[in-house]
Amino acid sequence: MAPRRGATRRRFLQTSALAVAGLGLPRVLAAAAVDLKLKKPIKIGCQSILSGPLGGYGEFMRKGAVLAMDEINAQGGIGGSPIELNFRDEELKVDVGVKNARYFVEDWGADFLIGIDSSAVALAVGEIMPSLNRVLIVTHGATEKFNEDLVFKRHVSQCFRVCVPVYQDGIASALVAKDLPVKRWATISPDYEYGHTSWKMFRAYLKRFKPDVEFVGESFAKFGTVDFSSHISKVMGLNPEGIFSTEWGGEAVTMVKQAKLFKVFEETKAFMIGMGSAMDVLQGLGADYPDGVWASGRYYFGYPDSPENKRFNDAFKKRWNTYPSYPSETAYTALFALKKAVEKARSIETEKVIAALEGLELDRPAGKCVIRKEDHQAVYAVPWGQIKHDPKFPMPTLANLKVFTTDEYYRKPPFAPVEG
Amino acid sequence: MLFQGLVGLSEAMYLWLVAAGLSLIFGVMRVLNFAHGSLYMLGAYFAWVAFRISGSFWVALVVGPLLVAAAGWVLEFGFLRRVYSAPEAFQLLLTFAFVLILDDAVKLAFGPVYQSPPTPAALSGAVRIGRSILPTYHLFILAVGGLVGLGLWFLLEKTSFGLIVRATAADREMARALGVRSSRLFTGVFVLGAWLAGLGGALSMPVRAISPGMGEFIIIEAFVVVVLGGLGSLRGAFLGAVLIGLLHAYGLLFMPVFELALAYMAMAAVLIVRPWGLFGVREA
Numbered sequence: 262m263a264p265r266r267g268a269t270r271r272r273f274l275q276t277s278a279l280a281v282a283g284l285g286l287p288r289v290l291a292a293a294a295v296d297l298k299l300k301k302p303i304k305i306g307c308q309s310i311l312s313g314p315l316g317g318y319g320e321f322m323r324k325g326a327v328l329a330m331d332e333i334n335a336q337g338g339i340g341g342s343p344i345e346l347n348f349r350d351e352e353l354k355v356d357v358g359v360k361n362a363r364y365f366v367e368d369w370g371a372d373f374l375i376g377i378d379s380s381a382v383a384l385a386v387g388e389i390m391p392s393l394n395r396v397l398i399v400t401h402g403a404t405e406k407f408n409e410d411l412v413f414k415r416h417v418s419q420c421f422r423v424c425v426p427v428y429q430d431g432i433a434s435a436l437v438a439k440d441l442p443v444k445r446w447a448t449i450s451p452d453y454e455y456g457h458t459s460w461k462m463f464r465a466y467l468k469r470f471k472p473d474v475e476f477v478g479e480s481f482a483k484f485g486t487v488d489f490s491s492h493i494s495k496v497m498g499l500n501p502e503g504i505f506s507t508e509w510g511g512e513a514v515t516m517v518k519q520a521k522l523f524k525v526f527e528e529t530k531a532f533m534i535g536m537g538s539a540m541d542v543l544q545g546l547g548a549d550y551p552d553g554v555w556a557s558g559r560y561y562f563g564y565p566d567s568p569e570n571k572r573f574n575d576a577f578k579k580r581w582n583t584y585p586s587y588p589s590e591t592a593y594t595a596l597f598a599l600k601k602a603v604e605k606a607r608s609i610e611t612e613k614v615i616a617a618l619e620g621l622e623l624d625r626p627a628g629k630c631v632i633r634k635e636d637h638q639a640v641y642a643v644p645w646g647q648i649k650h651d652p653k654f655p656m657p658t659l660a661n662l663k664v665f666t667t668d669e670y671y672r673k674p675p676f677a678p679v680e681g
Numbered sequence: 682m683l684f685q686g687l688v689g690l691s692e693a694m695y696l697w698l699v700a701a702g703l704s705l706i707f708g709v710m711r712v713l714n715f716a717h718g719s720l721y722m723l724g725a726y727f728a729w730v731a732f733r734i735s736g737s738f739w740v741a742l743v744v745g746p747l748l749v750a751a752a753g754w755v756l757e758f759g760f761l762r763r764v765y766s767a768p769e770a771f772q773l774l775l776t777f778a779f780v781l782i783l784d785d786a787v788k789l790a791f792g793p794v795y796q797s798p799p800t801p802a803a804l805s806g807a808v809r810i811g812r813s814i815l816p817t818y819h820l821f822i823l824a825v826g827g828l829v830g831l832g833l834w835f836l837l838e839k840t841s842f843g844l845i846v847r848a849t850a851a852d853r854e855m856a857r858a859l860g861v862r863s864s865r866l867f868t869g870v871f872v873l874g875a876w877l878a879g880l881g882g883a884l885s886m887p888v889r890a891i892s893p894g895m896g897e898f899i900i901i902e903a904f905v906v907v908v909l910g911g912l913g914s915l916r917g918a919f920l921g922a923v924l925i926g927l928l929h930a931y932g933l934l935f936m937p938v939f940e941l942a943l944a945y946m947a948m949a950a951v952l953i954v955r956p957w958g959l960f961g962v963r964e965a
Contacts, residue, residue: 313894491929497814
């Protein structure tokens with residue numbers, strides 16, 4: 262029997278989150294620009310991974326959401342109503358994610374839902390959104406099936422996403438890889454939707470950009486892998502020149518540390534990690550992060566060099582005493598997107614908010630972005646870069662940033678199938 | 682090929698250290714300690730703290746497991762002792778509660794971020810044969826796992842403490858009737874089991890990301906190992922861990938699609954043929 266996290270633990274997380282949310286509520290709300298006279302708080306249910314070896318992610322998401330709540334409430338809330346947040350642990354499990362969404366809407370009375378780290382959970386929760394009839398803004402789960410199939414092809418219009426999809430991991434990565442002196446690629450990636458779909462896209466697009474590449478092998482590691490030695494040993498036996506990986510969180514930290522022991526960074530010419538610039542990985546590896554590793558994320562704190570990004574970084578550091586990770590930015594953006602859409606729609610009715618979100622332009626920390634009408638996907642560019650140890654920062658940072666335009670790497674409607 | 686097996690074996694050694702304590706505790710005390718994976722996690726965290734203070738991996742490797750042994754003493758003396766006569770379900774509830782409490786305790790104390798000190802320079806090298814590479818650290822783990830195995834064998838087979846442990850495991854009532862003070866013995870065994878798990882955790886510190894909840898994955902595999910080898914049998918725990926390690930390493934190589942299922946298939950097969958495990962004792 263695997264130990265299961267029981268109701269008590271969720272209750273604990275939930276009450277502590279409510280306590281945090283309560284503390285953040287300013288006693289007197291500033292005058293709001295738009296007053297909807299709702300006479301109730303706007304309740305937003307947030308879920309993310311809050312426990313286990315990947316729990317650092319959810320924690321960064323929570324920090325971003327709480328910061329946004331504080332700022333929005335200080336500005337008079339959304340349409341004159343303060344925001345109330347409730348956090349639940351998604352546990353990266355489909356049944357738990359669906360249960361959380363139902364709880365939020367049916368029991369707690371959520372007006373909106375945000376969050377979700379796992380691609381599979383995002384798809385499953387997306388499926389029930391028509392019956393719950395609330396707007397869901399995904400802040401991390403990245404599968405292209407969410408925007409391309411669920412929203413564009415099947416018109417599940419309640420679903421939105423403010424983080425860049427696997428186009429970042431599978432296509433922008435191929436744009437970087439095509440200029441690297443590597444012909445033989447192999448992967449060590451997670452054995453679930455995100456890992457498989459990213460590797461498939463990377464292969465299809467890199468083959469298109471550079472037809473003479475070879476893909477020599479793959480090793481997929483289950484969720485909860487504590488040791489990557491066998492995977493590394495297997496893949497290195499295939500003599501690759503480059504390693505592509507979409508491991509994330511603590512698993513990325515373990516994989517890189519062990520790859521170092523296996524001399525992978527000496528034996529290969531390039532190493533790419535799609536989620537390698539997430540703050541938890543940068544901080545977790547610290548001095549152990551080899552220089553030159555190619556890494557990206559769904560937002561990088563050092564990009565772009567804009568007043569809005571600087572303001573977000575300063576506010577985040579002041580509030581939490583750490584640099585923001587990308588789930589912080591995407592959760593922060595999700596709440597501001599809701600504010601803007603609700604005030605534009607002058608209503609919290611789902612249909613009206615959907616219409617207001619479609620085509621909405623946002624000036625977010627990650628840059629200017631527009632939410633595409635066709636597939637409800639926020640379109641903005643995130644750089645890839647190489648790990649560098651800069652003494653000015655307490656953790657490794659990215660150098661040699663490669664920024665592509667969204668035109669270059671975002672797939673567009675009607676979304677031709679990915680061959681390969 | 683050969684190296685892939687050695688890599689699998691080295692992964693098995695962490696599992697062996699956790700499973701050894703789990704099996705020992707069950708064998709003597711008949712308590713299934715769900716919190717054993719959390720003791721592994723504490724080993725990593727305590728070693729990390731010791732490393733931060735001393736700057737030495739070797740000091741951390743000694744101090745970390747000793748601190749876990751002390752925590753084991755608190756757990757046994759302060760809590761478990763009170764539920765020995767209670768139904769098994771209460772013991773499970775108590776140890777499971779400790780999984781949740783310890784996870785959240787380290788989260789409160791250290792935050793949810795991943796910690797990972799550098800691998801000691803002396804163990805950062807690698808052995809090469811042709812294109813195959815085996816890190817020195819993995820050889821070191823193999824050596825430690827083997828030494829602990831020898832040490833446990835000596836302790837159980839050649840000392841009076843071992844004699845009492847074996848006698849109690851074989852027949853608790855008879856041992857008690859002959860004057861074995863089971864309360865002291867139970868504390869000793871639990872502390873030893875905690876030390877073993879702590880050693881596993883301390884060894885993992887420089888090569889695996891340390892995070893709250895890291896014990897939950899190893900405890901599941903450790904249960905598989907212990908069931909495979911036979912509850913209460915150390916030899917079984919060792920061979921069970923080795924079997925799981927090899928199945929994992931070669932499974933990845935030859936049948937990656939089934940690799941996840943292999944360990945459970947092995948467990949199911951053993952349970953069908955020998956429900957008491959490979960080296961377990963058939964309950965009368």
